[in-house]
Amino acid sequence: MRPMRPVRTTLIASTVTLALAMSACGDDSPDTTPTTTDAVGAPDTTMDQTTDTTMAPATTMSPDTTSPDSSPSETTMPMDGMDPTTEDGASNLRADLTSLLQEHVYLAGIAIETAVDAGGDMEAPAVQAAVAALDENSVALAEMIGSVAGAENQEAFLGLWREHIGFFVDYTLGMAGGDQAMVDQALTDLDGYQQAAGAFFEEITGGELVAEDVIAGLDMHVATLTAAIDGVVAGDPAAFSDLRTAAQHMFDAALLLSTGISAAAPDMFDGDVTSAPAETRAVLTNLLQEHVYLAGIAIEQAVEVGGDMQNPTVQAAVATLDENSVALAEVIGSVAGAENQEAFLGLWREHIGFFVDYTLGMATGDQAMVDQALTDLDGYQQAAGAFFEEITGGELPADAVVMSLDEHVATLTTAIDDLVAGDPAAFTDLRTAGQHMPMAALAISTAVVAATS
Numbered sequence: 001m002r003p004m005r006p007v008r009t010t011l012i013a014s015t016v017t018l019a020l021a022m023s024a025c026g027d028d029s030p031d032t033t034p035t036t037t038d039a040v041g042a043p044d045t046t047m048d049q050t051t052d053t054t055m056a057p058a059t060t061m062s063p064d065t066t067s068p069d070s071s072p073s074e075t076t077m078p079m080d081g082m083d084p085t086t087e088d089g090a091s092n093l094r095a096d097l098t099s100l101l102q103e104h105v106y107l108a109g110i111a112i113e114t115a116v117d118a119g120g121d122m123e124a125p126a127v128q129a130a131v132a133a134l135d136e137n138s139v140a141l142a143e144m145i146g147s148v149a150g151a152e153n154q155e156a157f158l159g160l161w162r163e164h165i166g167f168f169v170d171y172t173l174g175m176a177g178g179d180q181a182m183v184d185q186a187l188t189d190l191d192g193y194q195q196a197a198g199a200f201f202e203e204i205t206g207g208e209l210v211a212e213d214v215i216a217g218l219d220m221h222v223a224t225l226t227a228a229i230d231g232v233v234a235g236d237p238a239a240f241s242d243l244r245t246a247a248q249h250m251f252d253a254a255l256l257l258s259t260g261i262s263a264a265a266p267d268m269f270d271g272d273v274t275s276a277p278a279e280t281r282a283v284l285t286n287l288l289q290e291h292v293y294l295a296g297i298a299i300e301q302a303v304e305v306g307g308d309m310q311n312p313t314v315q316a317a318v319a320t321l322d323e324n325s326v327a328l329a330e331v332i333g334s335v336a337g338a339e340n341q342e343a344f345l346g347l348w349r350e351h352i353g354f355f356v357d358y359t360l361g362m363a364t365g366d367q368a369m370v371d372q373a374l375t376d377l378d379g380y381q382q383a384a385g386a387f388f389e390e391i392t393g394g395e396l397p398a399d400a401v402v403m404s405l406d407e408h409v410a411t412l413t414t415a416i417d418d419l420v421a422g423d424p425a426a427f428t429d430l431r432t433a434g435q436h437m438p439m440a441a442l443a444i445s446t447a448v449v450a451a452t453s
Helices: 089-117 125-149 151-177 180-204 211-234 239-264 276-304 312-336 338-364 367-391 398-421 426-452
Strands: none
Touching (some): 151 180, 180 211, 180 239, 211 239, 239 276, 276 426, 338 367, 367 398
16 A cells, blocks of 8 residues: 655645634534435426336446536446445545535535625624535545545645635635726635645645646636636526536546545555446435535525525526436436336425425415425325335335435425524534435445346
8 A cells, every 4th residue: 555645844835724714613523414305496296106117237327417527437347356336445435525525516605605695794694604514514525635644634635625715705705896806816826726736636645646637627626616606796597507517527526536545545445436336326426415405505595585486596596406306317217217217307306396395384484384395295205215115126125215315304404494594503404414415325326236236
């Protein structure tokens, strides 16, 4: 095993204090206890229940991605040595990076929108809470780096990472205030961050990650996230789709980083980050977690306009959420056939509608509507459990699916309750709901691999 190298202090000499004043900054690790949540605001469709289904033998899965540099990667199962699994070291590494890097974009987007809504008041309680949730993600990412590269590199990464978030804040405030000099300086600072981060990863992986490749990935990160920020500042409904583009880019970033890190420390990561099981788990992690964040964003937009589901901004948020639903259904169809793809999409859209009903009931004080939505969600859980047990030939028992969805409902409705109440805890609650989904992805991907092997 080639040891991960400590970074020379010259690489981090320029690290500055994060421009966001956040009470959550520090060494505390985030509580990522899985919790379950489901989406809001997609077209309401009824389920077309299918029976007599079998999984197709092929398991090549690719993420839905709108990022310009993203292309589906085909994976094949290595024939020599121990067969890779969804839980080997390489699969764990790739899935964890997929989850945390994507989460970074969505939490950053939410914090930025919250700051814009507050007129740039970074001390507003809602802004502080959104920033704190974002910093939980930063700490988690740093801890992951530290677990393979040591405490010194953990601190170096956290400093760089928090610094680049501060530059995005500067960019946002400059755009919102019409201060072109501030915008230009933020872009210059972000370029400097890219250079430092490229050198950092090349150093700690002993050259397995080439600085230029890291910089190219970060250049796309900056381009896509600043495009989303521009839309948020301008009040352009396209901002939701732009944010999804930025988040989907992180799927590729996670693959790049996990490939280099696993090559630098092969004894720590058995398996192959590009194996079919690793790909399957990463794709489902990507899309299931994204479902929660896009649902939360759509819910927040609906609450903000008093439940007007025809509002153009709400419609745009819902349309972006439905892009995710279609992508998930396509993944199901790639291994279980077109009929099951349509059945899943019907079920999935239906359950989103039930969350919408719950939100509207809570927002208007209509307890009967709330109770009916919870009853409908319970029915969805039972139907989804039967669906996954059927298409996996029993590899994923219905009871296990129902239990996971029960947690999903509990965590997402908690976040909805706080959104409706205007409680800043909603940001952490949404992250709790999002963090449940990588566990759901592991369970489903494991069953899919077992059913198709």
